[in-house]
Amino acid sequence: MGLFDFLKKDGAKEAPAQEAAKQPSHPMLELVLEQLGVAEDDVVLHLGFGTDLEPMMRMVPLLDRGRLAGVESSPVARERAARVFDEEFSSFKADFRDAVASKLPFYDGSFTKVLSLDQMHSWVNLDKAFDEVHRVLAPGGTFVLVWSERPGRPARKPEEVDKLLKSAGFYHPQLRERPEIQGHYYLYSSKKP
Secondary structure, eight states: OOTTTTSOOTTOOOOHHHHHHTSOSSTTHHHHHHHHTOOTTOEEEEEOOTTOOHHHHHHGGGOSSOEEEEEOSOHHHHHHHHHHHHHHOTTSOOEEEOOBTTBOOSOTTOEEEEEEESOGGGOSOHHHHHHHHHHHEEEEEEEEEEEEOOTTSOOOOHHHHHHHHHHHTOEEEEEEEETTSTTOEEEEEEEOO
């Protein structure tokens, strides 16, 4: 069974679980994709994708001449991502690597877009992580960062994140909040000069 087999075929009625599968996997995903504004020739990096492949899968059709990479410290998640992409997008080659945000295995200026979707809580050194994102992002590139306030996670106030982004060299970080979503989500969209 393929990943997109939940789509309705020949007017068949969908089961509730299949219909639920059409909902975005993350409550901020639509806003994230809007803020990223992926174009056909972008080179996109997803930091810490884990088991949620939907953000990257939604970008593939937009990347006609572009490329997609992801870093993840879990070998199980990387292997799953490689397998799913081989099955679903055999002609599209994504690059999945073993890495953490504070030590990215890419050349300076390699990406036009970088995304971190609710992974900042696992970063050991925020200063170094933001410096690394800035390093691998091309001039004029966009960094979209999402995090949430939830029990058991380090509390990161927007003012702290804004200061860290600016000290790493990003300019005009734009904050959007979604307090109505369980966990109170924040999204910063920033540019590299």
